[in-house]
Amino acid sequence: MITGDVSAFVNAAYAVALGFLAALAVVVIGRGVHWAKRAKELERKP
Amino acid sequence: MISTFANPARFMAFSAWATPLFGALAAVLFAIGVPWGYALSPADYQQGETVRIMYVHVPAAWMSLIVYATMGGASFVSLVWRHALADVAARAAAPIGATFAAICLITGSIWGAPTWGTWWEWDGRLTSMLVLFLIYLGYIALWAAVDDEEKAGRFAAILCLVGLINLPIIKFSVDWWSTLHQRSIFQGSSMSVDPSMVGPLMTMFAAYAALFATLLLVNMRAAIHRRRVEAQRLRSAA
Numbered sequence: 633m634i635t636g637d638v639s640a641f642v643n644a645a646y647a648v649a650l651g652f653l654a655a656l657a658v659v660v661i662g663r664g665v666h667w668a669k670r671a672k673e674l675e676r677k678p
Numbered sequence: 679m680i681s682t683f684a685n686p687a688r689f690m691a692f693s694a695w696a697t698p699l700f701g702a703l704a705a706v707l708f709a710i711g712v713p714w715g716y717a718l719s720p721a722d723y724q725q726g727e728t729v730r731i732m733y734v735h736v737p738a739a740w741m742s743l744i745v746y747a748t749m750g751g752a753s754f755v756s757l758v759w760r761h762a763l764a765d766v767a768a769r770a771a772a773p774i775g776a777t778f779a780a781i782c783l784i785t786g787s788i789w790g791a792p793t794w795g796t797w798w799e800w801d802g803r804l805t806s807m808l809v810l811f812l813i814y815l816g817y818i819a820l821w822a823a824v825d826d827e828e829k830a831g832r833f834a835a836i837l838c839l840v841g842l843i844n845l846p847i848i849k850f851s852v853d854w855w856s857t858l859h860q861r862s863i864f865q866g867s868s869m870s871v872d873p874s875m876v877g878p879l880m881t882m883f884a885a886y887a888a889l890f891a892t893l894l895l896v897n898m899r900a901a902i903h904r905r906r907v908e909a910q911r912l913r914s915a916a
Binding site: 642650653661670674 | 774897
């Protein structure tokens with residue numbers, strides 16, 4: 633039986649999960665954009 | 679299917695339209711799944727509001743296993759058929775799988791505190807999940823430690839295949855050993871959760887899966903671009 637206020641646990645779990653996923657997406661997409669730009673620059677060079 | 683996408687040019691053409699499609703799908707599914715799980719779904723008759731943690735914890739656990747199995751398949755293809763993209767796919771999936779495993783461990787710990795009265799217990803399920811996370815880290819470290827990418831790919835593929843033994847241990851740990859962790863949600867063809875919880879749970883699972891597909895494709899495209907840039911740099915230097 634659960635007693636007391638558990639909202640802090642629920643909020644913390646959602647903050648961790650969504651925060652980690654957002655950070656992962658930012659890092660991966662940032663890296664993808666970086667290398668796509670570099671490859672395009674090379675293609676443009678004669 | 680595998681040989682079709684083993685060609686990097688064909689893969690780049692496919693991923694150019696598939697990546698934004700999966701990205702949009704992930705955004706829509708999260709926009710539905712998060713409020714559904716966090717606020718709109720019913721509380722559990724035993725666990726109360728803490729059951730809402732299930733909607734971020736369980737999909738992370740499932741995805742960490744699915745991503746590792748995907749890496750195992752890619753590693754096998756890499757070792758046996760030497761397909762050009764198999765190594766790229768396995769390497770690109772690893773940080774995403776490691777993040778899912780970390781989310782599973784941390785949210786599980788947060789869920790354990792109010793329900794079990796402890797943040798951590800060295801039982802079969804929790805320990806084998808921690809081992810999976812450490813295998814992910816070892817796999818990523820191995821790629822970073824070996825300079826020759828061909829050798830690194832071979833070593834990493836062997837490590838990945840050896841690590842596959844941990845997947846059935848995770849799955850059946852709750853049946854083999856006495857544990858605080860609840861048994862599998864899937865009981866044969868039915869699910870052990872209330873039908874009102876299946877909707878948000880499966881929506882969040884689909885959201886995690888769509889995000890994985892998006893980030894895997896982005897990571898693979900970045901790796902192919904990087905290889906092209908480095909090859910061009912080497913040609914220019916020669």
